Amino acid sequence: xxxxxxxxxxxxxxxxxxxxxxxxxxxxxxxxxxxxxxxxxxxxxxxxxxxxxxxxxxxxxxxxxxxxxxxxxxxxxxxxxxxxxxxxxxxxxxxxxxxxxxxxxxxxxxxxxxxxxxxxxxxxxxxxxxxxxxxxxxxxxxxxxxxxxxxxxxxxxxxxxxxxxxxx
Numbered sequence: 001x002x003x004x005x006x007x008x009x010x011x012x013x014x015x016x017x018x019x020x021x022x023x024x025x026x027x028x029x030x031x032x033x034x035x036x037x038x039x040x041x042x043x044x045x046x047x048x049x050x051x052x053x054x055x056x057x058x059x060x061x062x063x064x065x066x067x068x069x070x071x072x073x074x075x076x077x078x079x080x081x082x083x084x085x086x087x088x089x090x091x092x093x094x095x096x097x098x099x100x101x102x103x104x105x106x107x108x109x110x111x112x113x114x115x116x117x118x119x120x121x122x123x124x125x126x127x128x129x130x131x132x133x134x135x136x137x138x139x140x141x142x143x144x145x146x147x148x149x150x151x152x153x154x155x156x157x158x159x160x161x162x163x164x165x166x167x168x
Contacts (some may be wrong), residue, residue: 016131019138020149022123025155029113029120031162033090036060036111037154045157046070048146062087081106097126105133109155122151 025032035041039058042127046053050073062084070078079099086094090113098106109126124147128134137143 007052015133017128018125018126019134019143019147020123020125020153021144022121023148023151023155024116024119024121025151026117026119027155027158027162029092029115032120032122032154032158033093033113035158035162036093037089040067041157041162042066044124045067045153046150047153048142048149049153060087066088083123105129107133125150161165 003060005146035045037060039055043053043055043147047070052071052073053068054070055066057065059065064084066080066082066084068080068082070080072078081098081100081103083096084093085096085108086092092113094109095109096106097109105128107126107128109124112123112125114121114123125144126147128137
């Protein structure tokens with residue numbers, strides 16, 4: 001209808017396939033971003049509480065990959081794979097995350113690092129291929145809680161370890 005005003009859409013098109021988690025970390029964004037750039041950092045904080053990682057290979061660059069295993073507190077091993085799609089230090093990381101390089105259910109995540117006074121607000125927005133895969137991640141794998149715990153571990157690592165190292 002000509003001249004009719006269309007309603008503005010407030011939710012992203014992917015809202016039914018998406019999980020968004022954010023946290024303010026009491027450290028400058030350069031330090032928060034640095035925690036993603038080297039496996040010696042990632043292996044100290046990546047994953048939900050009680051999980052550890054073993055890295056098979058790691059190359060932090062656009063097109064690079066991180067091939068690793070998450071070890072659950074119950075002894076279950078979870079093969080994981082990440083391809084770094086876009087890296088814009090210290091503002092943004094875009095990645096594809098699945099169980100392996102050819103995982104048809106791999107999901108996309110965008111992490112943004114915004115200054116928040118002297119702190120950093122990190123937002124982790126994950127989009128799954130389907131709503132069903134998102135729902136399974138939330139219900140079966142507790143993705144929201146796990147994401148919150150992972151960002152909590154990142155916050156503790158950055159404020160306790162990297163910040164202390166920056167003072168030395």
